[in-house]
Amino acid sequence: MTTWNVRVNGREVSVEAPPMARVLDVLRESLGLTGSKEGCGEGECGSCTVLLDGRPTCACLVPIFQVEGRELCTVEGVAGTELDPLQRVMIEAGGVQCGACTPGIVVSLRALLDRDPRPTRAAVRESIAGNLCRCTGYERILRAVEELVGSEEADA
Amino acid sequence: MTVALRPTSLSEALDALGANGAVAVAGCTDLMVVDHAPARAHATVVDLSRLPELRGVREDSGGLWIGAATTFAELRESKLVRERFPIVAEMAGTIGALQIQNRATVGGNIANASPAGDSLPVWMALDAEVEIAGRSGSRRVPYDEMHRAYRETALAPGELIVGLRLPAADEALEQRFRKVGTRAAQAISKVVVALAARVHGDELHGLRIAAGSVAPTPVRLRAAEALVEGQPLTPDLAAAAGLAAAREVTPIDDVRSTADYRRFVLARTVRRMLLACQGGEA
Ligand SMILES: Cc1cc2nc3c(=O)[nH]c(=O)nc-3n(C[C@H](O)[C@H](O)[C@H](O)COP(=O)(O)OP(=O)(O)OC[C@H]3O[C@@H](n4cnc5c(N)ncnc54)[C@H](O)[C@@H]3O)c2cc1C
Ligand code: FES
Ligand code: FES
Secondary structure (H helix, E strand, O other): OEEEEEEEOOEEEEEEEOOOOEHHHHHHHHOOOOOOOOOOOOOOOOOOEEEEOOEEEEHHHOEHHHHOOOEEEOHHHHHOOOOOHHHHHHHHOOOOOOOOOHHHHHHHHHHHHHHOOOOOHHHHHHHOOOOOOOOOOOHHHHHHHHHHHOHHHHHO | OOEEEOOOOHHHHHHHHOOOOEEEEOOOOOOOOHHHHHHHHOOEEEEOOOOHHHOOEEEEOOEEEEEOOOEHHHHHHOHHHHHHOHHHHHHHOOOOOHHHHOOOEHHHHHHHOOOOOOOHHHHHHOOOEEEEEEOOEEEEEEHHHOEEEOOEEOOOOOOEEEEEEEOOOOOOEEEEEEEEOOOOOOOOOOEEEEEEEEEEOOEEEEEEEEEEOOOOOOEEOHHHHHHHEOOEOOHHHHHHHHHHHHHHOOOOOOOOOOHHHHHHHHHHHHHHHHHHOOOOOO
């Protein structure tokens, strides 16, 4: 075991884990942040998506030693004490059904919107192309984003 | 338990890799996949992400130098790459999805040496040179000589890929890339083709076509190249080149496709890419 210092959702944390432990397991098991889900465990489904220094990354494919001194943001960090407006529109537009994909999708979309507050539909689609959803068919997720950013811009 | 080392210079990394059972790690998008979980039990892992010698994209005597630890996201975002080598940026955008592009590196893609590695035919078509370093010094290997056999590269144990050199591209350099998979994101190629040539009137000169997923290694399509090189490019010639390409490869049947389908798609893809060099169908 080694101690790792990482900034998680804006807070400095120290956590003990073997160097090759997956960030996903450290978040869920050592830090109690169970928002990030394990779907496939091999980078395909995106349900474990977190931001590493602001960039969407599969937490199932990152060993903890590589995030020493870096910054992670999980769905818990997107929400804060209240739901993020993105989460609210996702719920209202029916973009959340079983919810398994939702934390990953929220993190991916939040990263996009932080970089580009008026994304095109193509950019929105690309931002969640690595997030599999078995329930919604994506259309309601796209509509939720359009509601948030204003549909004209989003269709441009 | 695994010991993880985070060297901050190339020589330190090469020394660390000299140890028994030491393995280099970059973006970990191949190494951390569950199927390869035993890989996580290596005695020593040596992280390449902090080596300044492996980072960056720069101008290099008219061409480009690309550090091995460059991620595909960084390639897509690089203005130099987009302007000089649009097919490199295009290819980078087809690697997995954003989550993968943000971590996966050029060096990892080459060293992993999957026959379906999407960057490999691009480096081959652009006549890249690989810069390799080991404890006894560094050397350069033409990309054509990089892949020796199925998953076997020119790297000796303990050696690292430092970067790639791409020779100068002028305006006349036509570059084309085409990946055929089941969907746009997260698809492993059934066939992937890259092409570079200089257009003189209706002729292509210095034509290089390379393909992946059609043989145990990425391959140059030399029979197709030879037919087209310096000849007036007609639709019939392009079709003949496509068929020659299909004949010179040795694809397999696997879960993603069949050998017959791969040959069929390769022939059409090569034909279309050739015609596209003349502004024809894409
Ligand atoms: C969901 C998913 C989708 C994917 N999609 C694609 C795709 O569309 N196209 C594609 O081509 N690949 C794809 N891949 C495979 C993978 O992302 C790439 O091969 C990637 O480029 C590997 O780079 P890495 O930095 O993550 O390598 P790592 O996993 O860190 O390392 C891979 C191997 O390369 C060695 N290595 C790394 N860097 C160097 C170096 N500089 N010198 C010597 N050896 C080195 C390591 O020791 C290891 O053996 C995908 C993977 C996943 C999980
Ligand atoms: S669990 Fe990480 S991508 Fe599926
Ligand atoms: S809501 Fe069920 S997988 Fe997306």
